[in-house]
Amino acid sequence: MDELGSFLGSANNRAQLLSTTLEHIYLALLPLVFGIVFAIALGWVGKRWKPARSVVLVLSNLLYTIPSLALFVVIPSLIGSKILDSINVVVALTIYTTALLVRPVLDALDNVEPTVIAAATAVGYRPGRRFFAVELPLAVPVLAAGVRVASVSNISLVSVGALIGTGGLGVLFTDGFQREYYAPIIVGIVLTLLLALIVDLLLVLLRNLLTPWERASRKKQPVTEEAAA
Secondary structure (H helix, E strand, O other): OHHHHHHHHOHHHHHHHHHHHHHHHHHHHHHHHHHHHHHHHHHHHHHHOHHHHHHHHHHHHHHHOOOHHHHHHHHHHHHOOOOOOOHHHHHHHHHHHHHHHHHHHHHHHHOOOHHHHHHHHHOOOOHHHHHHHHHHHHHHHHHHHHHHHHHHHHHHHHHHHHHHOOOOOHHHHHHHHHHOOOHHHHHHHHHHHHHHHHHHHHHHHHHHHHOHHHHHHHHHHHHHHHHHO
């Protein structure tokens, strides 16, 4: 406990915690945004062309089985970056996020009622407009569950990047183990858990904002059940 108080009492350590936390957020959430975009694009392809669906699913499963540390090391040779560049973590986690979200995107799109799609087509929606105005919004409740899992996965995997010298809260773990000083390790674990919790709560809030009809349906349900009784 004395070690922990001493560590947090240092102004330099607090400044480092702020810097590493902000870097961790950047390295975790930027790939999440990119991964969502790519997964939606691949999901759209898989939804429209059945042969592509199997290829996309198999490829995403294979990509997700690649060890994260190996991918962090291989990425620089593929994109021409330096081994310590943060872009390596962003690219690697974008690949993981995309691979993780492809199936949830397809499941979410499959969950949209065919009658709704048929009705949108009947009133003149072209495929592109129908997808963004009707199918994708209705798929949000199912897709949100996959995004929440991907966010937690990214926040966890960013720490692995510290093993090759990139930033984030993983620096606290490597520093603590090297010096056999456990205060930064404890602080790093707590901050990682808090960050994952905060991001998850924000995603739930965003899901609720994007699906106002879900809230309306939940409010009406007790009234309906009472009337039925």
